[in-house]
Amino acid sequence: MIVVMKQGAPRAAVDEVVSRLKELGFDTQAIVGAERSVVAVIGQVYPELQDELEVLPAVHHVLRVSSPYKLTSREVKPEDTVIDVRGVRIGGDEVVVMAGPCTVESEDQLMTTAREVKAAGANVLRGGAFKPRTSPHSFQGLGAAGLELLSMASSETGLPIVTEVLDPRDVELVARHADILQIGTRNAQNFPLLREVGRCDKPVLLKRGLSSLIEEWLLSAEYIITQGNRRVMLCERGIRTFETGTRNTLDLSAVALARELSHLPVISDPSHATGKASLVRPMAMASIAAGANGLIVDVHPSPDHALIDGPQSLDFADFERMMAEVATVADAVGRPLQRMTAVPA
Numbered sequence: 061m062i063v064v065m066k067q068g069a070p071r072a073a074v075d076e077v078v079s080r081l082k083e084l085g086f087d088t089q090a091i092v093g094a095e096r097s098v099v100a101v102i103g104q105v106y107p108e109l110q111d112e113l114e115v116l117p118a119v120h121h122v123l124r125v126s127s128p129y130k131l132t133s134r135e136v137k138p139e140d141t142v143i144d145v146r147g148v149r150i151g152g153d154e155v156v157v158m159a160g161p162c163t164v165e166s167e168d169q170l171m172t173t174a175r176e177v178k179a180a181g182a183n184v185l186r187g188g189a190f191k192p193r194t195s196p197h198s199f200q201g202l203g204a205a206g207l208e209l210l211s212m213a214s215s216e217t218g219l220p221i222v223t224e225v226l227d228p229r230d231v232e233l234v235a236r237h238a239d240i241l242q243i244g245t246r247n248a249q250n251f252p253l254l255r256e257v258g259r260c261d262k263p264v265l266l267k268r269g270l271s272s273l274i275e276e277w278l279l280s281a282e283y284i285i286t287q288g289n290r291r292v293m294l295c296e297r298g299i300r301t302f303e304t305g306t307r308n309t310l311d312l313s314a315v316a317l318a319r320e321l322s323h324l325p326v327i328s329d330p331s332h333a334t335g336k337a338s339l340v341r342p343m344a345m346a347s348i349a350a351g352a353n354g355l356i357v358d359v360h361p362s363p364d365h366a367l368i369d370g371p372q373s374l375d376f377a378d379f380e381r382m383m384a385e386v387a388t389v390a391d392a393v394g395r396p397l398q399r400m401t402a403v404p405a
């Protein structure tokens with residue numbers, strides 16, 4: 061249930077609604093806007109509550125929300141959420157690009173990639189230090205040493221870092237190095253992990269579970285936001301279907317629908333979605349046309365030698381080409397590529 065306050069209702073009136081709801085045993089999340097504030101009621105509400113709240117003088121009206129997610133929904137917050145990551149604005153009217161290796165392998169590999177993707181116009185550097193591998197015998201990432209290299213690359217280039225956190229016990233450590241915490245597809249419904257990043261002050265890139273319904277994906281975002289962290293981005297990275305020609309199936313309708321249902325920024329990952337470098341450029345362009353606020357793309361100095369995900373990684377020349385093509389589409393749809401230089405940490 062959502063309590064919409066009257067236009068210009070003061071903070072004290074919002075607090076009064078919050079404390080009334082607290083007396084009644086409900087948790088709340090208040091969003092105080094410049095013109096209008098709303099209070100989301102969390103928990104199982106009863107129908108009479110609507111009347112009980114509507115009599116309060118500063119309350120404009122009370123909405124029963126039909127979707128099971130509330131704080132994630134546009135019904136609660138019609139305007140887009142824009143997340144500022146050290147000067148990079150994600151979710152506004154410009155497209156952002158996150159790029160880098162699937163996994164951090166060495167200082168040389170990461171630094172070379174960081175410099176090249178920056179020169180080609182990327183806004184954020186990606187790179188996994190903790191890797192979620194299907195087999196326990198596969199390379200698991202450099203761990204803490206990988207995080208140190210990411211920090212070094214960020215200091216030199218000024219690019220903010222997005223990197224995955226796999227374990228609730230590592231959230232604090234990863235958050236010391238990352239500007240954006242990535243929740244991978246395999247952890248999209250790891251509820252303790254979602255709660256933990258929800259208590260953290262770093263933005264979160266939430267990948268869609270490989271078999272998640274759009275509703276389940278948005279409910280995962282809701283887990284994070286109910287803990288207080290509203291800086292969540294949704295990431296479509298392909299889902300499992302009967303198709304075997306591509307690694308996953310990039311669900312572009314989910315990109316468009318998530319933009320419709322939610323105020324959160326939506327990022328598309330054409331690399332993990334297709335598993336094929338040749339499909340990354342076309343799907344990157346299609347993602348922007350479908351409404352994605354940004355892209356996250358695997359780039360490697362020598363994809364043939366990559367420890368993980370070489371077949372889907374772009375080399376530097378292909379990444380540059382992708383940026384040029386994406387820029388054309390982004391201009392055509394009126395949401396140009398963001399050309400802003402990030403603020404050093």
Ligand code: PEP
Nearest residue numbers: 188244245246267297332
């Ligand atoms: C990644 O981005 O490196 C990754 C492991 O992605 P996903 O969780 O989407 O498979």
Ligand code: MN
Nearest residue numbers: 162332368369
């Ligand atoms: Mn990968």
